[in-house]
Amino acid sequence: MSNKYKTPFDELDWSEMQKKYTDALMAFKSPESTMDSVWINAMDDWWKSAKTDMPYESSNIFEKVLDQCRNYYFMSEQFSSLLEGMNRSKNNNDQMTDFINKSFKEIESAFTSGKNSFNLNGVLDNFEQPIDLMKSAFSNSSFDPDEILNGMNPDLSKLREQMLSIPGLGYSREAQDKSKNAIKLWANYQENFQEYQSVMLRLNQEALDLVREQIISMSKEGESIDSMRQIYDLWIESNEKVYGEYVYTKEYAELNGRLVNSMMAFKKQSHEITEDMLSAMHMPTTKSMDELERRHYELRKQVNEMRAEINNLKKQLQLKNKKAVVVKKESKPVVRRKKKTKKQMTANSSNVVELKQVKKKAENTVKAIKKKTKKKTKKTSADKGMIEIKF
Amino acid sequence: MSPFNLKPEDVVNEIHEFNSKLAQGYKTLADLGEIEVGVSDKEAVYQEDNLVLYHFKSRTKKQNSVPLLIVYALVNRPYMADLQDGRSMIQGLLDEGVDVYLIDWGYPVSADKYLTLDDYINGYIDRCVDVICEKHNRKKINLLGICQGGAFSLCYTALHQNKVKNLITTVTPVDFHTKDDLLSHMVREIDIDQIVDTLGNVPGELLNATFLTLKPYTLMGQKYVDLVNILDDKEKAMNFMRMEKWIFDSPDLVGEAYREFIKQFYQENGLVKGTVKIGDDIVDLSNITIPILNIYARDDHLVPTDASKALEGCVSSKDYNSLEFPGGHIGIYVSGKAQKMIPPSVAAWLEKRTK
Known part of the structure; x- marks a missing residue:
């Protein structure tokens, strides 16, 4: 050491x-x-x-x-x-x-x-059963229901329901309703939790029965157990077997669903109460942070989209430039003869193929205008005695 | 006849022996110092938000000319693929001449909670692929997905097949409704919207708890009693601590992506049904025609073999291969057996399809 x-x-x-x-x-x-x-x-x-x-x-x-x-x-x-x-x-x-x-x-x-x-619960606690882990996972915010509702007897659910159904009064009635709803949700969660615990207890008893059966079977078959560790392993395996069979049932899926959903429902309600309190004190709330984060997310998304668009355009431009260089090399003598036109059309050093098409179109237009103008000139010059302009 | 070949004094002696090991274990653990993970040399070649794209340094003169991008899950940390010397899939791949890249998703913060699967698959992964393609002047790269990262890789390939040359999926769930899929069974009745609306990002501890409750007595109990027996060996204790560090090193899960993944994949089984929607696109696995190597673990308690094997019936690839590893979900990356089997198989499969 x-x-x-x-x-x-x-x-x-x-x-x-x-x-x-x-x-x-x-x-x-x-x-x-x-x-x-x-x-x-x-x-x-x-x-x-x-x-x-x-x-x-x-x-x-x-x-x-x-x-x-x-x-x-x-x-x-x-x-x-x-x-x-x-x-x-x-x-x-x-x-x-x-x-x-x-x-x-x-x-x-x-x-x-x-x-x-x-x-048995102590043993379960040492194994950190799912509910304990979930409790610790969810205990990072809002008030602790254990503290404010400790000792509430779930058997008094009818009385509790009646009490909690009395409508809120006065200026703070909304807050009263929220608090009462939180208590209802907590009680619901507690009931589910107790049901979950009792099921786990039953499974552990079943596992112990399985250990007993296996020991009896070993006794009959003349097999031996040579250490306490072997018994411990047998106990673990039996628990795993009983638990493993149960968790695949629909009953477990529903129980687990009820437990997590009721816990979340309570958690959500308690968040709302905390938010209201913070808001009343002009303190920043999770809701306002959520909105900021949402806007921030939208901006990040826009930036990424714009960046992708710019990169795409850059690539297109590079591709065009490459093509232009290739065509330029191929059509060198033609380009030299029509230097003036090329300069006008390739101010941004763009595509020569496009340029050729434009040129051709321009020449055709010029020819058409010439033809038209000739006819028009003949007519007008004769009528009005104007000078014929030759192109 | 009594099955107990034990006397009460034997029990006392056994417990004393156990206690001696425990006392020795205290000294070993106190002396261990920092638990180091991640063994292979790497450099960050791209960063965005919490994401870092790493390029691993080559360990061979000759390399496969097509780089391989490893897409890890959002759950836990990717150093599991490079845990320690001699127990690293990445090291094995480098030794086989594969040019390896890896996406490290980092630790999401509250501001990331609105990121969707579209942002992950069509955003982050696509940009990482582009970075690698540009760096290597290639149009396509090879992709290897791990667990949930495998499901992401499948979605990515279905949507961007023009950028993927070969696809390798490892312990990847495809059919989320097989009989023995306990994880899927456990979340079937849970109101995911309520969880995300309440918590925003989902705490990593919650995910961990869910995984541990698949085998609670073994993973939370027996494992630590077994540990006492190896605590006199510093190296074995260090190996245990590395794994333990990885298991409990759980980043929070981004809320929106979690909502979409659990609902569309786990609850609706959308990957098989062809109903998963990423952004504006529907993921149709039958669009995939490129070569696929599907590796699954025979004793996987998180992703049952049938859940992985279902891939063959969903894709249109004529060049489809599968490989069964005789071990579990984690053993496939860190066990000694895996080092001899997985990297050489992957490298040989890629080599054949790269020429």
Whole structure:
């Protein structure tokens, strides 16, 4: 370890200290102290002291690792008692199955009852379930609904609906309506969130059942489990399998849709309330920024279009010049003879082919005028005695 | 018979061993320092707004005369294609004599939120293609799209085929309504208009959360317990940290482009149906007649193989080839197996069609 990160804790053999601590506690055989709480507490205390010396990126990762270690310790503790009992019940398959079923009921209740501060929701939290991630993703603006509506009982939805349906009064009635609508939307989101959580809880229980079934099946087929890590992996795989099957259902797509849509609806309403407050204080609002950004976008688009048009014209011009040079070389003697005309027509050094056509047209026009004028001159000169002009 | 070949003291010993590795891991992580990504030498040849077009420095004397432009997705960062020495698709392509360009979309800001797919495909990509064509005095270049960048490349080719000589798509979704497309299934009932109208640009964290929830227990749990076992090896720990950095390095998604992409591609499956509208033009994949190499990953959990394979039935190219990689969505760019398979295959395919 480099000197940069050297701390007094570097010299401490944490795992050795922890082993001694565990041994001492086990010697006491305290009924209140469980293995996982010992491991978790020791780890947490050590991490509190050590994390300040770790670079942010590494510290962030290490936090995630420790979160998973907590789950691992928790699982180890739960399955330790199962192991102890199974070792006692030896070879009878029926007895074994009964024992596994009974033990899993205890394990399940440990997961769901909050024992050792680790209930199933706690485990889910450590896995950062979708809703938690979405909550953090959406929590970058407006007021925090958790703070203002904390404790609202969703069972009182009827009463809530009635209360929130009372029309607003007086000068600020629009603002009142918006606030009430925000509360309705929040309650709707809360209901969806609770439904989502209960579904996730059900899936986790199903996964635990799957672990139990697999252990029974292994017991019957004479397969062995040689480490706690194997049980942990089995638990992960079972969760993934149960979750994976459920998320492909229409029910999940609809639940997920309701959850995200209700969250967004609330978010949008709360934005509007914040905007109104800012506007009343003559502060810049997101709406005004949006308008500026939209105009800016339109301008950028116009600039790009004009730039493309200019480039296109430049290319066309270059192409014409190239063609002109080629034709110029090819028709050199002709051009020399009609120098005067060429100068007039190619002031911008343009196309000689075009020039030829124009010249020809001009000559034809001149001939036509001559013809016409001759006739006219004959007539008029004879009648009016004017001098005949010859071209 | 008990399946447990374990005694309680074995459990205690196992946990202590795990803890020792964890303690060692702390030291390794504290010593790692800055996580560097991107290995190949490159220079910026064009810049516009947040976009940078990079040209990679050649690593061979002989090069394929037609340059290759890599179009990356708007999600995550393009250094995944050039992660580290020996684990870089771009390095592999350079070693095979391919002249490589790459579009880096950068990190969009709030002012970019009105950019549409038209701005990306007929604007940014088209201008990058023009820059490369002009630089090499060519009318056509080769195009390689990655994931969503592959879908963009398909749209671009359908609309500007006169500028594309050969097209390579990698892990590219074409049919967004295959049975096993979980991502598509998850967004089917979501009100995209409401998300964009509320948030403007869509936070990168939200996208990340969506990807992680495809396999939450493995990607957010087991992965970190596995990490403890490799933390005594500094090199392996560094490899892990590079990937971790890439996974969570998620730029926000431009609101309007997100709205159009999710609605037209994911919800309406417009690429297959021929209803995707980019600007004023409808994208008709059957217009594509140039040679295509479609590379997909057998174990892809983000873009199922069927979603990619559908391309063959949509285009009119007579010279259509496909290549299945035995791995996942990310492994196709960074795994050791991929280094041996993908760049040589791409280079050989291009070489044959460049003469």
